Amino acid sequence: xxxxxxxxxxxxxxxxxxxxxxxxxxxxxxxxxxxxxxxxxxxxxxxxxxxxxxxxxxxxxxxxxxxxxxxxxxxxxxxxxxxxxxxxxxxxxxxxxxxxxxxxxxxxxxxxxxxxxxxxxxxxxxxxxxxxxxxxxxxxxxxxxxxxxxxxxxxxxxxxxxxxxxxxxxxxxxxxxxxxxxxxxxxxxxxxxxxxxxxxxxxxxxxxxxxxxxxxxxxxxxxxxxxxxxxxxxxxxxxxxxxxxxxxxxxxxxxxxxxxxxxxxxxxxxxxxxxxxxxxxxxxxxxxxxxxxxxxx
Amino acid sequence: xxxxxxxxxxxxxxxxxxxxxxxxxxxxxxxxxxxxxxxxxxxxxxxxxxxxxxxxxxxxxxxxxxxxxxxxxxxxxxxxxxxxxxxxxxxxxxxxxxxxxxxxxxxxxxxxxxxxxxxxxxxxxxxxxxxxxxxxxxxxxxxxxxxxxxxxxxxxxxxxxxxxxxxxxxxxxxxxxxxxxxxxxxxxxxxxxxxxxxxxxxxxxxxxxxxxxxxxxxxxxxxxxxxxxxxxxxxxxxxxxxxxxxxxxxxxxxxxxxxxxxxxxxxxxxxxxxxxxxxxxxxxxxxxxxxxxxxxxxxxxxxxxxxxxxxxxxxxxxxxxxxxxxxxxxxxxxxxxxxxxxxxxxxxxxxxxxxxxxxxxx
Numbered sequence: 001x002x003x004x005x006x007x008x009x010x011x012x013x014x015x016x017x018x019x020x021x022x023x024x025x026x027x028x029x030x031x032x033x034x035x036x037x038x039x040x041x042x043x044x045x046x047x048x049x050x051x052x053x054x055x056x057x058x059x060x061x062x063x064x065x066x067x068x069x070x071x072x073x074x075x076x077x078x079x080x081x082x083x084x085x086x087x088x089x090x091x092x093x094x095x096x097x098x099x100x101x102x103x104x105x106x107x108x109x110x111x112x113x114x115x116x117x118x119x120x121x122x123x124x125x126x127x128x129x130x131x132x133x134x135x136x137x138x139x140x141x142x143x144x145x146x147x148x149x150x151x152x153x154x155x156x157x158x159x160x161x162x163x164x165x166x167x168x169x170x171x172x173x174x175x176x177x178x179x180x181x182x183x184x185x186x187x188x189x190x191x192x193x194x195x196x197x198x199x200x201x202x203x204x205x206x207x208x209x210x211x212x213x214x215x216x217x218x219x220x221x222x223x224x225x226x227x228x229x230x231x232x233x234x235x236x237x238x239x240x241x242x243x244x245x246x247x248x249x250x251x252x253x254x255x256x257x258x259x260x261x262x263x264x265x266x267x268x269x270x271x272x273x274x275x276x277x278x279x280x281x282x283x284x285x286x287x288x289x290x291x292x293x294x295x296x297x
Numbered sequence: 298x299x300x301x302x303x304x305x306x307x308x309x310x311x312x313x314x315x316x317x318x319x320x321x322x323x324x325x326x327x328x329x330x331x332x333x334x335x336x337x338x339x340x341x342x343x344x345x346x347x348x349x350x351x352x353x354x355x356x357x358x359x360x361x362x363x364x365x366x367x368x369x370x371x372x373x374x375x376x377x378x379x380x381x382x383x384x385x386x387x388x389x390x391x392x393x394x395x396x397x398x399x400x401x402x403x404x405x406x407x408x409x410x411x412x413x414x415x416x417x418x419x420x421x422x423x424x425x426x427x428x429x430x431x432x433x434x435x436x437x438x439x440x441x442x443x444x445x446x447x448x449x450x451x452x453x454x455x456x457x458x459x460x461x462x463x464x465x466x467x468x469x470x471x472x473x474x475x476x477x478x479x480x481x482x483x484x485x486x487x488x489x490x491x492x493x494x495x496x497x498x499x500x501x502x503x504x505x506x507x508x509x510x511x512x513x514x515x516x517x518x519x520x521x522x523x524x525x526x527x528x529x530x531x532x533x534x535x536x537x538x539x540x541x542x543x544x545x546x547x548x549x550x551x552x553x554x555x556x557x558x559x560x561x562x563x564x565x566x567x568x569x570x571x572x573x574x575x576x577x578x579x580x581x582x583x584x585x586x587x588x589x590x591x592x593x594x595x596x597x598x599x600x601x602x603x604x605x606x607x608x609x610x611x612x613x614x615x616x617x618x619x620x621x622x623x624x625x626x627x628x629x630x631x632x633x634x635x636x637x638x639x640x641x642x643x644x645x646x647x648x649x650x651x652x653x654x655x656x657x658x659x
Contacts, residue, residue: 191380192382194347195443197349198349198374198396209386209395210386
């Protein structure tokens with residue numbers, strides 16, 4: 001019985017020593033994330049401007065937001081952007097990882113090239129893609145002229161502006177899903193593929209029956225991470241289109257920024273932030289429950 | 298009928314030759330064990346037959362059909378992997394069905410075969426489980442079942458017992474022998490464990506440094522090893538190897554040990570290429586006798602009591618260690634002076650290049 005007494009005592013100690021280890025992180029987490037979250041929630045229930053909080057207005061800001069066509073347009077833009085980018089990044093990232101998951105020099109060079117864009121800042125990335133997409137002398141325009149086509153104004157055409165921003169973002173961010181998938185693929189034991197080869201499985205069958213089930217946790221991770229990242233779209237439309245044409249590329253974060261820091265409607269912007277927070281949380285949770293249900297099955 | 302025929306098979310990894318111009322015929326229904334130390338190329342040879350590696354030269358035939366240009370799945374071969382390689386996301390039943398479905402076997406035939414195989418390997422109650430819910434021994438049986446259910450022309454086993462504990466290994470060994478009797482299919486089994494090789498094989502192929510040292514029945518390999526390597530790799534305890542000087546005595550070789558003692562062997566003297574050779578003596582042909590009564594004299598260094606017999610490690614006067622055998626209830630003590638009686642007819646002589654010379658009666 002002394003054994004259990006001892007382990008209980010050491011359990012108590014390790015509980016406290018464990019808390020000590022996480023304390024520095026916890027302090028930063030609470031100060032920098034939890035506290036601002038609650039300040040934001042409080043702010044969203046007030047009417048405030050450059051000179052501070054004026055009055056408590058309840059859910060007024062939220063009711064106004066849901067009646068604001070510009071805000072609703074930005075919500076739709078953001079959702080549309082997420083739908084354009086996240087599936088594409090997941091599929092292209094996985095495809096690149098599958099193609100480059102070899103121990104050859106060329107595979108290593110190409111992995112580095114595909115990842116390289118991820119280290120660039122948003123200003124550089126948008127500059128590069130503006131140079132590609134502008135109709136006057138841009139790369140796309142030059143190529144179009146070479147095959148006798150009319151150059152297209154990608155960024156000022158309402159139907160093409162958001163897909164162009166999405167394309168830029170995919171090019172910029174494809175490195176992260178690719179390396180996550182590569183890491184997962186390298187964890188799949190090689191003898192499973194060998195056993196499948198002896199079991200007469202085609203490449204497509206191996207992908208479906210061995211690769212995808214083996215990396216499904218990473219698949220879920222990539223989707224959740226990308227959903228969270230892409231919902232926060234900001235820099236690309238701000239620098240490439242300024243939210244236009246006709247608000248078609250204005251995302252929620254740009255709306256929050258302009259409302260809060262250009263028009264100084266702090267309460268209104270804070271309320272929009274809470275709605276974005278809820279959107280991300282719901283999307284991530286839906287994805288999480290879907291993937292964990294598949295796990296259990 | 299020929300089961301497997303390897304003709305001039307070679308394989309290199311970059312600049313490193315792994316298999317060099319290898320020829321081998323395996324009869325249909327034979328149980329052949331590839332035996333050799335780690336890195337000798339035995340697993341590579343198995344993977345070449347399976348098609349998991351491509352051969353650089355030569356050809357491979359299975360039941361008269363050339364297969365070396367075929368994909369692994371088209372060779373009608375099943376393999377049991379060292380780590381089992383069960384598909385972790387499928388149940389045992391799905392694991393068994395996977396290969397059959399890919400081969401477009403009708404569903405009712407698949408169900409029938411799985412039931413029959415599961416019954417004979419006693420895994421029926423495991424069919425709904427996943428590999429992660431099975432013990433090591435159960436996984437092993439499922440891996441064997443997955444190979445059996447395909448009814449292949451050839452089974453390949455890549456050290457399948459090395460992950461099991463000693464008791465389970467001995468049991469599975471017997472079950473594999475029974476499985477072979479039951480199915481009568483050609484089997485190739487790779488191992489570095491000579492006990493597995495001796496107990497399972499119809500014929501053993503001893504491989505060392507990319508080439509075949511000897512092909513023979515377990516007793517041929519044990520009693521008439523073709524080379525010094527085979528003699529020292531097969532047999533527990535390891536064969537005694539002593540440098541000797543050989544002279545002739547009425548047609549047979551007389552070996553003079555470093556301490557001056559002589560042993561008359563059954564090996565024909567005229568066949569020997571040189572005078573300085575290595576004498577090979579199995580422990581069971583060296584018996585412990587009273588001090589001064591044997592062919593050789595020495596001092597006991599270590600006594601290993603195994604129950605049914607006792608192994609006695611004896612140092613000769615100049616230091617050479619010889620392992621001898623004594624009866625189970627031996628009273629020999631460490632430090633005691635003993636004599637050793639040598640059965641010269643069972644002695645082997647090895648030339649400098651490793652070639653073995655045996656007496657006529659072995």
